[in-house]
Amino acid sequence: MEEIRVLATLNSHANFSSTRSLFELSKGKESKLYQNALNNIYTDDYIASKALYGSNPNDVRYKMLKVRLKKRLYNNLFFVDYDRLKIGKVYQAELECLKLLHHAHTLSRLYELDLVLSNTSKVRKIALKYEFTNFLIDALELELECHTESGNFKEFQKCTNELTKLLKKKLYEREAVSLYQTIKLDGKRSVKLRRKHMANFSSSIARLYDIYCLTDSFEAFYSYYKANIIYSEMIGDFDAIVDLTLDSEQKISAGKINITRFNRTFNKFELVYAHLRAKKLEQGLRYASEFLPDFKENSPNWFAYLENYFLLALHSANYELALNLLHRVSNSVSINRLSASAKERWNLYEAYYLLMAGDTSGSLSKKNPFLLSLPEYSxxxxxxxxxxxxxxxxxxxxxxxxxxxxxxxxxxxxxxxxxxxxxxxxxxxxxxxxxxxxxxxxxxxxxxxxxxxxxxxxxxxxxxxxxxxxxxxxxxxxxxxxxxxxxxxxxxx
CATH class of the missing domain: 1.10.3450 (Hyaluronidase domain-like)
Structure with a gap:
């Protein structure tokens, strides 16, 4: 039932012509199962099978109904409106490449070689823009099949040379991604195990940088970038993160990093945070103020960014700024949507502000002097x-x-x-x-x-x-x- 519920939720964001015509205008049991799963009325198979057939989940009629509905829902994912799901442009580009490659593979089986080449040409255009090495390789392999069948030796040789270079590049990229994934995975383990493996991280970071220099690949750079941040945070070298994030900003400005794929908002967030932890407070406050408009107000990322901005103000004893930031948070229309842990953090921040600066204006909420309605540590x-x-x-x-x-x-x-x-x-x-x-x-x-x-x-x-x-x-x-x-x-x- 959970699979159907997830698929129904995704399909509810699809285009009008697909999902609504399939389910909303229908009166059958498929429509009923879809709508009630979507609205959490059917929370498990026992409730659904009882309501639909007066039976249990082992009823063959119910099982076949689920199979038919899931097949339709999976097929309907082709029509999901990804803008409404707020999927980023880079991921939409990936999905477009997958769709075009699916078309090309289907046309290849039908021996429509010109149409295959037309679709792979579109794939290559997108893949080059976003540096999707995988999709470039897939497109070239399909083109090689076409040129083999058509006897076009010149284009065959050209594609072969290009594919050889890309396969070598892909090997490097795969090594880089694997090194990054290993570091990230080890970073999620227990403190004891993290410390045990930390000695190996330094050599992995050095290898990642070498791969980036060898390939000048975005995938290699991003693996090095993310792994370097994880490692530097672990050892407390926040100056290194300051250097890395500033260098990344410079590379973006110089056009040396693929801006379509690099998460510049995250880089700005990390840059401000690194300045806080490296105790470069004056510079950190300047960047925090400069980058604040890049974060959508009242979004989760905005609240998280303001935490670092507030701490920079508090650490630099800029209590007037700290108070202004507290007011922005407390007056936000989305404050009640924050998680319990996030709200508790802001309570602590307010308490420490009152401890260090007091509240002579009386503008903060009337609580005891240090907001000590706090639970014990746990x-x-x-x-x-x-x-x-x-x-x-x-x-x-x-x-x-x-x-x-x-x-x-x-x-x-x-x-x-x-x-x-x-x-x-x-x-x-x-x-x-x-x-x-x-x-x-x-x-x-x-x-x-x-x-x-x-x-x-x-x-x-x-x-x-x-x-x-x-x-x-x-x-x-x-x-x-x-x-x-x-x-x-x-x-x-």
Whole structure:
């Protein structure tokens, strides 16, 4: 039933002349099964078979009905309006090549050689524009068949030479894609396995670059580009991503990358994010402002982009800009469409903004000072557990609730021992130790400041961890430590 439901949903976006004439104007059982599967009335085979035949899913009549409907739905995919499905132009070009090649293969079996060549000519035109090596090879192989049958030796030899070059290029491209896929797959494995395989990634990246230089192929470049970003994020080398994304922008401007296939919006997103993580804040803010119009307002990508823009503002202590961005998000017509995790992130961002800048205008929602209506850390908040723990600690510090703080330091010690054992957790581990120091030294500003200096210097010297492992610093720990010392000065001394 799930297969029919998915196919029915896709077919509902097809042209009027196809789907509606097949199903909407029909009164038969096929139409009923289609419509009720589409509207989630028939959620499983038991409900559908009972409604249609008063029987069960093993009824041969029901089985044959499903076979007939699925055949029609699959055939009808040829008529789907891909613009309505919001499929990108490059993927529409791929589908057009597949359609033309299907026509050409059919005509080849009918020995209509001129029509075959007419269709392969169209395929080659599209494939050259988008650098679709696969489709160029398919088209040339069909043309070779035609020239063999027609005895056109000159064109046969020309196609043979071209095909030989393309097959060599395809071997390189396949190697590049395979290397990228291996790195991406390893990046999705457990932390332990990722670290184990990371030593091999460097040589793979070098090989990918060599393949790109050898072929000057878009496929090779894009494999190198994507793999390089994954690897650089893992090792925390965000300067390398800054260089890669800026270089890609320059290549686009110089016409050295196929603009029809390169995802420039993603590159701009990654460029801004890399500047944030590389602590190139001033440049990052400039790019964030420049590229913002390229993201469709209220779209998921727009919200994600604004997260990086907001964090750049917060890290650079540009609180006026941070507040403006918070207002843009909170006033968005699509805010309620965000996932629960995305909404929670924005709650955390607002809380940290209030901690660092306050809300003297009273323009933000009236919540407790640090929006501490937050749940305890848990597995479903991976990446923000430390941020939540820190915020809770500062909230009780501000309230001078020493009993709650004593309880908190036990939680912090346990969290350090359980979750912060690796080198990529070093910054979080050091900062939590600074929080523990505050309680153990009885909130004495001078003692905390002097004894914390050594830990603070270690924090400054600690390398930026890679994305694959690190917890997120919504505000740099160095800024937070200074803010905590200010709280001690105002409330405890």
């Amino acid at each position: 597995k479903d908040k991976q990446g923000f557990n430390v941020a939540i723990l820190i915020l809770q600690f500062i909230f009780y510090l501000h309230k001078k609730d020493t009993e709650a703080l004593l309880y908190r330091i036990e939680s912090l010690k346990k969290y350090i021992l359980t979750h912060l054992k690796d080198t990529f957790s070093l910054r979080s581990k050091i900062f939590l130790k600074l929080l523990i120091l505050i309680v153990t030294e009885d909130y004495e500003l001078k003692i905390c400041s002097s004894k914390g200096q050594k830990l603070y210097q270690k924090l400054v010297d600690a390398p930026t961890p890679g994305d694959a492992f690190a917890e997120i610093e919504i505000v740099p720990y160095e800024h937070l430590w200074n803010q905590i010392l200010n709280i001690l000065k105002e409330h405890y001394n």
